[in-house]
Amino acid sequence: MTDPVLNIPPRDKAEILAQALPYIRKFHGKTIVIKYGGNAMTDPALQADFAEDVVLLKLVGMNPVVVHGGGPQIEAALNRLGKKGSFIQGMRVTDAETMEVVEWVLAGEVQQDIVGLINQAGGKAVGLTGRDGGMIRAQKLKMADRADPNLHHDVGQVGDIVSIDPSVVKALQDDAFIPVVSPIGFGEENESYNINADVVAGKLATVLKAEKLMLLTNTPGVLDKDGKLLTNLSAREIDDLFADGTISGGMLPKIEGALDAAKSGVNAVHIIDGRVPHAMLLEILTDQAYGTMIRAR
Numbered sequence: 108m109t110d111p112v113l114n115i116p117p118r119d120k121a122e123i124l125a126q127a128l129p130y131i132r133k134f135h136g137k138t139i140v141i142k143y144g145g146n147a148m149t150d151p152a153l154q155a156d157f158a159e160d161v162v163l164l165k166l167v168g169m170n171p172v173v174v175h176g177g178g179p180q181i182e183a184a185l186n187r188l189g190k191k192g193s194f195i196q197g198m199r200v201t202d203a204e205t206m207e208v209v210e211w212v213l214a215g216e217v218q219q220d221i222v223g224l225i226n227q228a229g230g231k232a233v234g235l236t237g238r239d240g241g242m243i244r245a246q247k248l249k250m251a252d253r254a255d256p257n258l259h260h261d262v263g264q265v266g267d268i269v270s271i272d273p274s275v276v277k278a279l280q281d282d283a284f285i286p287v288v289s290p291i292g293f294g295e296e297n298e299s300y301n302i303n304a305d306v307v308a309g310k311l312a313t314v315l316k317a318e319k320l321m322l323l324t325n326t327p328g329v330l331d332k333d334g335k336l337l338t339n340l341s342a343r344e345i346d347d348l349f350a351d352g353t354i355s356g357g358m359l360p361k362i363e364g365a366l367d368a369a370k371s372g373v374n375a376v377h378i379i380d381g382r383v384p385h386a387m388l389l390e391i392l393t394d395q396a397y398g399t400m401i402r403a404r
């Protein structure tokens with residue numbers, strides 16, 4: 108499909124690669140964290156394109172790490188059980204039954220689909236949750252209300268990341284594997300936590316000292332009140348957008364994850380449209396500015 112805002116037609120991969128050499132040199136050996144949002148992965152043809160693009164990045168010497176979401180897929184599974192999900196400030200309220208569904212949908216279904224597609228495209232993907240290698244330690248999130256910080260919301264088993272140990276991801280990268288991470292953490296009593304995938308992607312990019320963080324979603328980027336694409340956003344501009352309600356729902360944790368990574372030293376942080384074929388390759392391998400770039404200052 109054509110990008111609805113920028114009016115960019117789908118590009119042929121060969122055309123992208125013709126421009127790519129300087130970027131392949133620049134990012135050789137660098138880590139690129141790619142958040143693959145549940146809303147960007149609804150079309151099977153685009154999923155196959157995504158997997159091929161990840162393999163291509165690996166083949167030319169970069170180190171892609173995929174963190175996947177699955178909000179719509181979790182919602183569909185809950186609906187099949189006669190349940191309906193609810194969200195507070197972009198976070199799913201997660202009771203014990205919902206947590207079980209989250210674990211089997213993310214780790215059992217979505218992650219394994221992505222692993223299978225990457226392997227089919229010629230890569231060697233390995234699926235991990237935050238439990239594997241003791242990667243993501245979490246605790247129960249204490250969520251303050253955005254409008255009234257004295258008010259707190261109980262969102263159940265939603266996790267706040269305590270620490271990320273990236274050694275399992277690094278070991279896999281060094282061995283030519285492509286890690287595919289589900290956003291599930293574990294607590295002191297070995298309890299499971301549901302963590303927003305954007306937040307995991309932001310923190311993982313930071314601890315891996317990634318060169319780039321790309322968040323693939325189902326909008327052309329961050330939009331202003333009139334639906335116009337904002338190509339560049341600083342921390343201050345983001346505060347204004349939070350304050351006037353322009354950013355809401357799933358975009359709240361996305362921008363938080365993005366800003367956290369930008370402030371912690373990840374060089375380039377982009378929110379881009381995963382519905383555009385090869386959006387990720389266009390962003391990484393061409394000089395085309397694309398989606399919204401999040402800047403620390």
Ligand SMILES: Nc1ncnc2c1ncn2[C@@H]1O[C@H](COP(=O)(O)OP(=O)(O)O)[C@@H](O)[C@H]1O
Nearest residue numbers: 144145146324325326329330353354355357358
């Ligand atoms: N200012 C904004 N610009 C773009 N999208 C926004 C904005 N505010 C809220 N959103 C919503 O955020 C959604 C993306 O977040 P989310 O649904 O969690 O996607 P993903 O599954 O990719 O993480 C968009 O589809 C849109 O509905």
Ligand SMILES: CC(=O)N[C@@H](CCC(=O)OP(=O)(O)O)C(=O)O
Nearest residue numbers: 145176177178198199302303304
């Ligand atoms: C706490 C919380 O909200 N967790 C998310 C985890 C999946 C996710 O983040 O999926 P997307 O990236 O597709 O939105 C959820 O349960 O939906």
